[in-house]
Every structure is written in structure tokens, then in C-alpha cells.
Amino acid sequence: MAFAAFGSNNPTPSNKPTRSGKVVIALLAPGLAYLAMFFLTPLFALIMVSLEVPDPAGGYAEYVPGFEWGNYAYVISEYFPHILRSFGYALTATVLALLISYPLAYFIGVKARPWPMLQKLMLTLVIAPFFISFLLRTLAWKQIFSNESWIVTSLHNMGILDQTQYVVGTPFMVIFGLTYNFIPFMTLPLYTSLERLDTRYLEAGSDLYATPAKVFRKVTLPLSMPGIISGTLLTFIPIAGDYVNASGDFLGSSSTAMIGNVIESNYLQINDYPSASALSVLLMGVILVLVSVYVRKSGTEDLL
Amino acid sequence: MRFSLGKFTLPVYAVLAFIYLLIPIVYTFVFSFNNSLKTNLIWRGFTFDKWTNVCQREGVCDAFSNSVFIGVISTLFATVLGTMIAIALVRYRFKFRSSINLLLFLPMATPEVVLGAGLASQFFNLGVQKGIWTIIIAHIMFCLSFVVVTVKARVASLDPALEEAGRDLYANPRQVFWKITFPLLLPGIASAALLSFALSFDDFIITNFNAGADMTFPRYVYTAAARGVPAEANVVGCAVFLLAILLVLSTQIRGEIKRRRLAKTH
Numbered sequence: 001m002a003f004a005a006f007g008s009n010n011p012t013p014s015n016k017p018t019r020s021g022k023v024v025i026a027l028l029a030p031g032l033a034y035l036a037m038f039f040l041t042p043l044f045a046l047i048m049v050s051l052e053v054p055d056p057a058g059g060y061a062e063y064v065p066g067f068e069w070g071n072y073a074y075v076i077s078e079y080f081p082h083i084l085r086s087f088g089y090a091l092t093a094t095v096l097a098l099l100i101s102y103p104l105a106y107f108i109g110v111k112a113r114p115w116p117m118l119q120k121l122m123l124t125l126v127i128a129p130f131f132i133s134f135l136l137r138t139l140a141w142k143q144i145f146s147n148e149s150w151i152v153t154s155l156h157n158m159g160i161l162d163q164t165q166y167v168v169g170t171p172f173m174v175i176f177g178l179t180y181n182f183i184p185f186m187t188l189p190l191y192t193s194l195e196r197l198d199t200r201y202l203e204a205g206s207d208l209y210a211t212p213a214k215v216f217r218k219v220t221l222p223l224s225m226p227g228i229i230s231g232t233l234l235t236f237i238p239i240a241g242d243y244v245n246a247s248g249d250f251l252g253s254s255s256t257a258m259i260g261n262v263i264e265s266n267y268l269q270i271n272d273y274p275s276a277s278a279l280s281v282l283l284m285g286v287i288l289v290l291v292s293v294y295v296r297k298s299g300t301e302d303l304l
Numbered sequence: 305m306r307f308s309l310g311k312f313t314l315p316v317y318a319v320l321a322f323i324y325l326l327i328p329i330v331y332t333f334v335f336s337f338n339n340s341l342k343t344n345l346i347w348r349g350f351t352f353d354k355w356t357n358v359c360q361r362e363g364v365c366d367a368f369s370n371s372v373f374i375g376v377i378s379t380l381f382a383t384v385l386g387t388m389i390a391i392a393l394v395r396y397r398f399k400f401r402s403s404i405n406l407l408l409f410l411p412m413a414t415p416e417v418v419l420g421a422g423l424a425s426q427f428f429n430l431g432v433q434k435g436i437w438t439i440i441i442a443h444i445m446f447c448l449s450f451v452v453v454t455v456k457a458r459v460a461s462l463d464p465a466l467e468e469a470g471r472d473l474y475a476n477p478r479q480v481f482w483k484i485t486f487p488l489l490l491p492g493i494a495s496a497a498l499l500s501f502a503l504s505f506d507d508f509i510i511t512n513f514n515a516g517a518d519m520t521f522p523r524y525v526y527t528a529a530a531r532g533v534p535a536e537a538n539v540v541g542c543a544v545f546l547l548a549i550l551l552v553l554s555t556q557i558r559g560e561i562k563r564r565r566l567a568k569t570h
Contacts, residue, residue: 020396021398023392023396024392024396024398027388027389027391027392027396028388028389028392028404030385030388031385031386031388031389031448031452032389032404032407034385034444034445034448035407035408035411035445035448038423038426038441038442038444038445039407039410039411039419039422039445040407041426042419042422042423042425042426043418043422045422045425045426045429046418046421046422046425048425048429049425049428049429100321103314103317103318103321104317104318104321106314107314107315107317107318108318111314111315117560120556120560122318122322124549124552124553124556125322125325125326126325127552128325128326128329128545128549129325129326129328129329130502130506131502131544131545131548131549132328132329132332132541132542132544132545133506133521133522133525133541133544134506134508134522135508135522135525135526135529136328136332136525136533136537136538136541137328137329137332138328139525139529139533140327140328140329140331140332140335141328143331143335143345144327144328144331146345180324180325180328183325184325233413237413237414237415238415238416240415241415241416241417241418241509242415242416242509243417243509244508244509244526249526249529249530250529259417260415260417260509263417263421264417264512267421267424267513268512268513273425273428276421277421277425280417280418280421280422281418283415283417283418284414284415284418287413287414287415288413291413
């Protein structure tokens with residue numbers, strides 16, 4: 001795709017093949033070697049650790065290399081609720097983020113076209129949450145919905161919530177936080193594809209007596225599909241692995257713990273490296289399978 | 305495209321959406337002026353003290369300066385390595401191109417916990433003591449792909465005729481690169497560097513796995529969250545926010561002035 005920009009101006013390979021070959025290697029080698037060292041080998045290290053067994057001669061949290069595939073069976077049976085919860089929360093929050101972001105992206109990208117300055121200002125507002133620390137904005141929601149807050153007090157007074165029920169610590173709150181935190185990741189790619197939408201197609205649709213709903217379903221939606229795909233991927237993947245929102249110190253409680261929370265506490269607090277690693281490998285595997293199926297089904301492989 | 309719902313539905317919706325997006329930011333700002341004690345949960349009156357004496361609170365400024373240091377060093381390395389890859393990917397044809405694209409895409413498609421736990425396992429296996437430098441190694445790794453994506457777009461939009469003109473005028477390849485290609489790529493490289501700094505500065509999950517005992521600003525907030533985050537943390541967060549917004553707005557205004565000037569001369 002990138003080559004289209006160059007067209008025939010691209011230097012022909014026969015021109016000076018050996019020199020450009022050396023240049024390519026010199027340009028690529030340092031970065032790729034870095035990724036090999038600090039991205040690929042760590043993944044292998046993770047798989048190796050996930051198969052380790054407790055050191056028979058050692059003490060607490062000491063492990064020796066092994067091939068204990070039972071570690072996987074153990075984490076699946078032990079943490080099945082957490083696994084389900086993670087993907088359930090991630091799916092719900094991604095769909096909510098899409099529903100909230102689409103009209104907003106449509107407004108900025110299509111309706112606000114006559115006013116480019118306003119478009120830029122609104123885009124800045126969309127990414128504004130990125131500029132304040134992720135943890136601080138999550139804590140802000142926790143305070144806003146805290147047990148003593150006027151929101152919860154008025155929910156109690158109106159009888160919507162029982163006097164013993166609160167908002168922080170519930171799945172609702174965790175999904176709310178996840179949705180909020182990842183909305184910019186959804187809105188930006190949606191905006192990018194809606195901004196390029198040729199409105200004459202929409203006029204053609206309504207000239208041919210299609211109802212607005214039909215024009216949307218048959219024209220706007222398919223044309224914005226690339227944005228929907230990249231937006232949903234950009235939100236779903238980080239949400240599935242997030243552990244800040246669901247943490248008990250933030251928006252969640254022990255009953256909302258996701259895979260990320262288990263990995264964090266098993267790895268960093270109780271030093272059960274094999275189970276934490278097995279869960280990580282599992283999480284990555286499931287996400288890779290879901291993403292490749294999703295991308296293939298939606299027929300947008302060239303996006304990657 | 306006439307919605308029967310009426311003209312105002314979408315604008316009103318957009319305003320509501322922006323209010324929703326901005327609520328936590330406004331909240332954080334307001335509570336940075338709270339005359340709070342140790343925690344910052346209840347409003348106790350207005351004060352500028354937290355802004356003027358940020359560093360009085362133990363740990364806040366140390367964590368902040370660590371984060372800036374880590375951000376600067378990681379950005380430097382990630383930007384140089386990533387720009388080189390981006391130029392190679394757009395400018396040259398070679399084998400294994402799709403495998404390289406996949407290798408660059410994977411870190412962005414991997415959840416942060418997995419990246420964090422993987423690197424931590426590797427450092428553990430190698431017996432490396434975790435600290436600021438292991439955080440930097442981790443940050444360069446995850447910023448690299450984002451730099452490549454950002455700079456690639458810029459390289460692709462570059463007109464090769466300009467470089468050709470340079471060569472026709474007997475510039476050597478080095479001169480062509482530094483006098484023509486690099487200045488034209490600079491805006492793309494600058495935005496990649498900004499993105500990379502922002503990602504590094506705000507990263508918590510990967511950092512937490514590879515930090516050892518060293519603090520960064522997000523780690524400080526996370527550990528403080530258990531007993532209450534002091535207002536000084538809000539001050540740091542808000543100051544960073546203001547700086548970033550000013551930077552974005554000034555770039556946009558500069559671009560707009562340039563555009564208008566060009567429109568006038570034509």
C-alpha cells in the first residue's frame with residue numbers, strides 16, 4: 001500500500017542491489033534485534049516458566065525447569081471464572097465504547113466538515129483523557145461514585161439502590177471504567193475512516209429512495225468497517241488484559257477480579273510464577289485466536 | 305442525509321459525550337486545590353498550597369523525575385530505532401517484509417500483562433536486578449512499534465522527486481538524507497517521539513512487573529491508592545495535562561496560521 005505513493009519513481013532493484021541490501025540490513029537490524037531480544041525471547045521465557053515445577057529440594061517460591069503441562073489444566077480449572085469474566089467484561093465494554101463513540105466520530109468526521117478548526121478542537125477533546133494519568137482518572141471515577149458521594153446517596157434516596165448496595169466494587173463500575181478509559185482508542189480510528197467517507201454516496205442512496213436507516217446500514221456502516229475493526233481491536237485487547245480498573249483499590253473488588261489481577265497477584269505478590277505465566281500464555285493465545293478469526297471473518301486482513 | 309430526528313440530536317449528543325469525557329479531568333483539577341490532609345477524599349476548602357509545595361509530599365517529585373528520565377531515554381532509543389525501520393520498510397523492497405510487519409504488529413496486539421510478565425521472567429532467568437534500567441528496556445520495546453507506525457505514514461507521503469532533485473544536483477547520499485529527507489520527516493518523527501514519551505510516561509502495567517523497588521509516577525499513584533492518594537499527585541497529573549494540551553493546541557494553531565498564509569499567497 002505504501003508503495004503506491006512512490007509509483008514508478010521507486011529505484012529499480014537492479015540499479016545498485018548490493019548497496020541497498022546493506023543499507024536495508026543496517027536500518028533494520030538494530031530495531032529487529034531489539035525486538036527479538038526483548039519481545040520474542042521473553043515470550044519463550046514465559047512459556048518455559050509456565051511449565052516449571054516446584055523445586056523438590058527448594059523452599060517457598062522456588063521452581064526448576066520442567067514440562068508440567070498440568071499447570072495449564074490447573075489454571076483453567078482454578079481460574080475459569082476469572083477467564084470468563086475477563087472476556088465478558090472486555091466484550092461488553094468494547095460494544096459500549098463502540099455505541100458511544102460511533103455517533104461522536106460521525107459528528108466530528110462528517111457533520112463538522114465545514115468547520116475544520118472545530119473538528120481539530122473536538123479531536124483534542126477526545127484525546128484529552130490521555131493526557132491525564134490513567135490511574136488518576138480511574139480514581140476520579142471511584143471518588144465520584146464512592147459510597148458517600150451524592151450520586152450514591154441520591155440513588156439510595158430514590159430507592160434505585162438498596163441502602164446496603166453500593167456502586168464501587170460492582171461489575172457495573174468496572175465495565176463503566178473500562179469503557180471510559182478506552183473510548184479514545186475507539187473514537188480515533190472511527191473518525192479516521194468516517195472522515196474519508198464520500199457523502200455523495202449517501203446522497204445517491206437517498207436519491208434512490210433508501211430510508212436514512214437503510215443508507216446507514218448499506219453505505220455508511222460498510223464504508224466505516226475498517227475503523228470499526230481497528231477500533232474494536234484497539235479496545236478489546238488492552239481491556240482483556242487490564243487489571244487496574246478491576247483492582248480492589250480502584251473500581252473493583254475481589255468478586256470482579258479479572259485474569260490480569262490473578263496474573264499480577266500470583267506473579268508479584270505470592271511469587272507463583274508458573275501459574276501466572278501459564279495464565280499469561282493462555283490469555284495471549286486466546287486473544288491471538290480471537291483476533292485472527294475476527295479479522296478473517298470481517299475480510300480486512302490487509303489492515304494488519 | 306437528512307435525519308428525521310432533527311438537526312440538533314447529534315450536536316447535543318456530542319456535547320454530552322465531551323462532558324462525560326472531561327468529568328474525571330475536571331474532578332482531578334478541582335481536587336488538586338483541596339486543602340486536604342493525608343488523603344484527598346473530602347473537600348476541605350480551597351488552597352494553592354499543593355501547587356506551590358508539590359515536593360513537600362514525600363515521594364511525589366522523586367517518582368515524577370524518575371518517570372521523566374525514563375520517558376526521555378526510552379523515547380530517544382525507540383524513536384531512532386523505529387525511524388530506521390520505518391524508512392527501510394517504505395523505501396526498500398526486500399524479502400521477509402510481511403514477517404517483519406507481523407513482528408512489529410505483535411507487541412501492539414499483546415496485552416500489557418503478558419509483555420510485563422514475559423520480560424520479568426527473562427530478567428529473572430538472567431539474574432538481572434530490576435530497576436530503572438529494566439523499566440527503560442521494557443519501554444523502548446513497546447514504544448518501538450508505535451514509532452514505526454507513525455513515521456511510516458510520513459515516509460510514505462514524502463515525494464521522492466525531492467530527493468531525486470538533490471541527487472541530480474550532485475548531493476551525495478548522506479547530504480540527500482540530512483538536507484532533504486530528514487527535515488521533511490521531522491514532523492512525523494516529532495509526533496512519534498511525543499507519542500512514545502506519552503506512552504512511556506503513563507505506562508503502569510509493564511512498568512509494575514519490571515520496576516523492582518524503583519518508583520515511577522503511575523506506580524506511586526497505584527501504591528498510594530490503597531491508603532489514599534495525596535492532592536500533590538493531582539497537581540503533578542494536572543501540570544502534565546496542561547503542558548500536553550498547550551503543546552497540542554499550539555501545534556494546531558501554528559498549522560492553521562501556516563495554512564492561511566499559504567492560502568493568501570496562492
